[in-house]
């Protein structure tokens with residue numbers, strides 16, 4: 001299989017402008033600025049069936065098309081580099097190994113929507129990548145690819161890198177905008193959507209790092225080519241972050257519609273120490289857990305995963321072997337969500353904390369059957385009743401785990417006072 005977005009990952013110094021240019025860099029930007037109108041760029045991205053790689057899978061071309069052309073306000077493009085979904089580490093690879101590819105995608109996106117200023121909101125822990133991106137942007141500016149009158153075409157666009165401060169909720173696009181404006185990162189009510197009322201009340205597109213890094217390839221080789229690589233509704237390849245109990249964890253570029261079984265057994269080398277598969281979380285901690293049987297029949301695509309009651313999310317596949325204690329795994333997820341809940345709405349703020357308390361009771365050996373019922377009821381009552389999707393994710397982490405791995409949970413009901421909840 002041809003590697004596309006990851007093709008430059010193995011080229012030494014591909015993060016330097018001269019090496020990037022030697023390997024086809026900034027050709028797509030030049031093509032866009034000299035041969036295409038913004039509408040044609042949006043049309044090409046629509047044809048590609050590229051879907052957002054940040055979690056929700058929204059069609060990128062359609063999102064760009066929502067930006068009002070006649071608005072007198074400035075428009076902004078924001079690249080979401082917060083990458084905080086547990087299990088996800090693919091955007092880091094792009095920023096480390098092919099950062100100019102991201103910058104080129106951002107510039108093309110900005111041109112398509114009529115933005116002259118773009119932001120990269122990067123997670124605080126990636127401070128070393130913030131410095132790197134700033135160096136890369138400076139290098140691109142010296143080369144005439146960023147700033148005023150790019151490539152002599154009259155198009156202006158600058159890029160600012162802004163660090164987050166360690167809050168998972170600031171990866172949610174509207175909380176991110178609040179944070180970028182210098183406020184506390186509470187999610188906004190939608191509608192209005194950011195495409196019409198976004199950063200500083202102006203039309204704004206927010207896209208994930210990987211989404212934007214795909215764009216130059218689509219421009220150079222055509223939307224139809226990209227669409228054919230994937231499935232009917234989801235074009236192209238994706239970067240999957242494979243982690244957990246596999247022999248070869250890592251970032252793998254594979255098509256949409258790829259069998260999860262192949263990712264685990266062929267690419268990942270199977271389960272470590274010859275053990276059996278027990279469970280898989282297919283799209284980061286926000287996606288409901290699958291049993292081994294479900295995982296082995298699953299394909300990595302939005303609709304098939306939704307039919308299994310889970311989701312594609314950020315493409316973060318977490319593999320668990322037969323020795324995994326699903327109670328402890330779920331406890332670590334719910335502790336994460338309780339800690340990261342911004343506290344704005346009651347079902348999420350209170351629900352996640354009650355869940356943590358119930359897990360701690362179970363783990364200490366004081367749990368009852370009623371606690372298991374309570375976890376399922378809490379999950380059902382939180383789902384769909386929160387202000388932003390973090391509450392749904394927390395509910396999804398718990399309800400399906402209790403239902404599908406009941407035996408793991410019941411084992412704790414007989415362990416009186418045995419285990420410490422650390």
Ligand SMILES: Cc1cc2nc3c(=O)[nH]c(=O)nc-3n(C[C@H](O)[C@H](O)[C@H](O)COP(=O)(O)O)c2cc1C
Pocket residue numbers: 051052053054055056057058080081082083084085168169170171172173174206207208209211212388389390
């Ligand atoms: C709690 C929460 C955290 C999120 N974190 C991220 C993140 O770290 N990176 C990201 O790209 N999208 C994240 N998202 C999704 C964004 O809200 C948004 O859908 C995405 O950035 C849009 O870009 P895309 O269309 O290119 O996927 C998160 C969503 C939620 C609800």
Ligand code: SF4
Pocket residue numbers: 169187340341342343344345346348349386387388389390391392
């Ligand atoms: S669901 Fe949770 S994270 Fe989202 S707004 Fe409500 S309290 Fe905040």
